[in-house]
Amino acid sequence: MAKKKEKKAGKRMNKKQLAEKLMQFFSERPNDVFSLKYIFSELKLTTHPLKMLCIDILHDMRADDYIAEIDKNKFKFNSHGKELVGTFRRKSNGKNFIVPEEGGDPIFIAERNSAHAMNNDKVRIMLFAKRRNRDAEGEVIEILERANDTFVGTLEVAKSYAFLVTENRTLANDIFIPKEKLKGGKTGDKAIVKVVEWPDKAKNPIGQVIDILGKAGDNTTEMHAILAEFGLPYVYPKNVETAADKISDIIPQEEIDKREDFRGITTFTIDPRDAKDFDDALSIRKLKDNLWEVGVHIADVTHYVKEGGIIDREGEKRATSVYLVDRTIPMLPERLSNYICSLRPDEEKLTYSVIFDITEKGEVKDFRIVHTIIKSDRRFTYEEAQQIIETGEGDFKEEVLTLNMIAKALREKRFSSGAINFDRYEVKFEIDEKGKPISVYFKEAKDSNKLIEEFMLLANRSVAEKIGKVPKNKKPKVFPYRIHDLPDPEKLDNLAQFIARFGYKIRTSGTKTDVSKSINHLLDDIQGKKEENLIETVSIRAMQKARYSVENIGHYGLAFEYYTHFTSPIRRYPDMMVHRLLTKYLDQGGRSVSAVKYEELCDHSSNMEQIAANAERASIKYKQVEFMMDKVGQVYDGVISGVTEWGLYVELNENKCEGMIPIRDLDDDYYEFDEKNYCLRGRKNKRTYSLGDVISVKVARANLEKKQLDFALVD
Structure with missing residues (x-):
């Protein structure tokens, strides 16, 4: 009986009454986000007409800016009053907007109301009165934090003034440069210019030349311009190089005495043809039938680079080496990266190693993490190692073939646990001495690449488990992990819908392993088909990006519960952090470090990795266009x-x-x-x-x- 009454009462509620109820509902809980379903239930809207009326009113309230739709059918009280803080996004077409810090829709800022804010500046805006059925609009009243004040472009020099013409899609106006601020720049030079002011009434910002990169179109100039565009360094500071030059390459006997000696055990490196920084080597010897000792030896960079020193501070800032099409911009000075730390053949080198007792089926019986000294017997290129794998002939053939057999077993195990198999080819350019691309070729990962990859993965995983896996009642010590979250459910659904048109299916629910195995099944099915590259691209877009964090959630793509980066300290700063913490925790039994400090370092490293990847892509894009110029x-x-x-x-x-x-x-x-x-x-x-x-x-x-x-x- 009560239910019937409620329905009757519901029917009698008109639009005005329901609107008042909704306004009261949101204003009482200004910080909460409500789903449509929850609103229906809380306001006891049980009939279809009432629900429809409610949706109608919610859309009106959203149009009036009373509420914001945070996500599809999820609403929140629009608490911003007259003022709001957000990130300014500048567009060269003048359609600027800010992204509010508190979430919700972007707010349009006309050029005349932008106060000359630059892209990504943090600003305070004043909101204009909302006009019905029009987007929210506002005016910048204060620039709280400048994001970027340097720009790269080409100089145009007239008699008494000059301009920097930028290709930056976020700057509608060229930068005016007074003649005395040109630093000798001429028309056609690529330059880096810092914006020093932008007067209220002026159409153009005013800048000064920071550096002349060289003539536009010259290869080195253009590569440096790409680095500068992404805020990456293109020269190595002299004082850091001087500090590296003072580091002795002689290993004292007392240092050797502290370490496990692997100089007499067969050891070699396998790297790309053009590599100079060899930061990993493998050693192998037979212990007994079907049991081998395999050493993964990594350059002991932190023995030479002291924490907080001038070289360390520069390495931390850079966080990664950058690999453009035709050059490497190293994280560490070349004396360290290509000489002292590089595991070059026939030279004694200090290493940090993970030593495995492992069967031919890839079963790890035992492992230890120790400081070592090695002497590499041979430097293989991937092509040379591949030749041995394919023909069964060549230097150290037994060792290479055994390592390949173990690596294949490790790889198989990894995929049966649900690791995802993205085997993508890389586009590479053959470049002449002037840097001009003369041909394109595709680099595929062969068995020799996979051999190295498997042992590096095994070492990284074992190091992460050593620190991360602790008895139930104990808390693990702070450590940088390489983490990879599960795919975005919405993107996974989109992928399923997209591949259906090609006649393929994947699972979008079930356990982690179920989903990843079905993605692998898909990747196997598309091999060799014309849609292979396309479906692989869309599949990769559905994945999250891997990053660094002290909060371990595992690595979805590799199907590892614990994973870190230990194997490339010459070119990645997180690996240096891992080396230092391992030494502190294992050798010295040190106390745990600050989680906040290391999470900040992890965030910085993840960001720099992304910026370096963007710069790398820009250099590939540049070479592609250059290659097509005469076509x-x-x-x-x-x-x-x-x-x-x-x-x-x-x-x-x-x-x-x-x-x-x-x-x-x-x-x-x-x-x-x-x-x-x-x-x-x-x-x-x-x-x-x-x-x-x-x-x-x-x-x-x-x-x-x-x-x-x-x-x-x-x-």
Whole structure:
């Protein structure tokens, strides 16, 4: 009976009454986020008409900016009053906006109301009164924190003044430079310019030249410009190099006496052809039938680089070496990275090692982590080691073949535990002495690469387990882990829908192992098919990014509960942190370090890794455009590799160069972007361009300044 009454009462509630109820509901709990379902239940909206009325009112309240939709059908009281703090996003088309710190929709800031805020500045804004059915708008009233005040571009020098013309898509105006602030720069020079002021009434910011990189178009100039664009250093500080030059390369006898001696045991390195920094070596000897001792020996960088010293501070700041197409920008000075610490053949070297007693089936019977001294017998390139694996002939063939057999067993185990198998090829350029790309080739991971990879993974995992695995009642000591979260559920669903059109299926629910095994099954199924590269790309997009943290959640992609980075201290700062903490905890029984300090170092390292990867991609893009400069007008077959509202990205089959067909060039119809199905669809003729479609294109334009290739459709 009561239920019937409630329904009747519900029916009698009109729009005004329900709106008042909703306003009271949100204002009483201003910090909470509510789902639609929860609102229905709390306000006892049991009938369909009432629920529909409620949704209607919620949309009105959102349009009036009374509430914000934080996520799909999740609402929160819009607590911002007249003022708000957020991150400013500058657009060269003048459609600037800020992203509020407290979440919610971006707020439009017209150029005239931007107070000349720069991209990513932290600003305070004043909100304008909300106009119905219009986006929220505001005005910058204070710049709280500048994000970036240096820009890279090309100088244009007139008689009494100059400009820096930037290719930066976030700056609509060129930077004005007074003649006396040019530092000798001439028209056509690439330069780094610092913005020193931007007067209220001035159209252009005013800057001064910090450094001249060289003539635009010159290879070294352009590579340095890419580094500078990402805020990465392109020269090594002299005082740091001087400090490295003072480090002795002579190993004192008392240091040797403290270490396990592996100089008499067969040891070698396997690295890329052009590598100079060998930071890992493998040793192997037979203990008895079906039991081998395998040593993973890593350059003992922290023996030479003292914590808090000038070299360490520079390494911490850089956090990683950067690998551009034609050069390496090392994390540590070259005297250390290519000479003292590099495990070069026939030279005695100090190492930090994980020594395994392991069977031919990859079962680890025992392992220990010790400081050692080694003397490498041979430096193999991957190609040379591959030759031995394929022919069974060559130097140290028994050792190489045994290591390969163990590595294959380790790899098989890893995949049966649910590790994900992304075996991607790398695009590489053959470059002449002037840095010009003359050909493109693809580098695939072969058995020799996988051999090294498996032993490095095993060492990294064993080190992480040594510190992270503790008895139930004990707390593990603070340690930097390499972590990788589960895939984003929404992206996984999108992937499942996307691959269905090609006739494939994956599991989107179940245990971690169930999901990863079904992804592996998919990757096996697509091998050799024309959609292979495309589905692999979309699958990778569904994955989270791996990062560093002291909070261990395991590594999903590798299917390891504990994982860290120990094996590359010459080129990664987290590995140096791991070496120091291992020594502190294992050798000296030291107390745990500060979690806050190390989490900050982990965050910094993760960020720098991402920036370095972006710079690397930009250098590849530059070389791709340079490679295609003399191919304008030529026709190629390709695959649609990306779909956006501004056009189609196409990857050419022959050389994997990627360019874009701008939406303005698809002039046979008005095209709409369907984000869910990765396609553009013509409104009138219903023609569809989808991710993965095979397509013929002509090279229309190659703009080296913008690192941009434009293609035109060939019908």
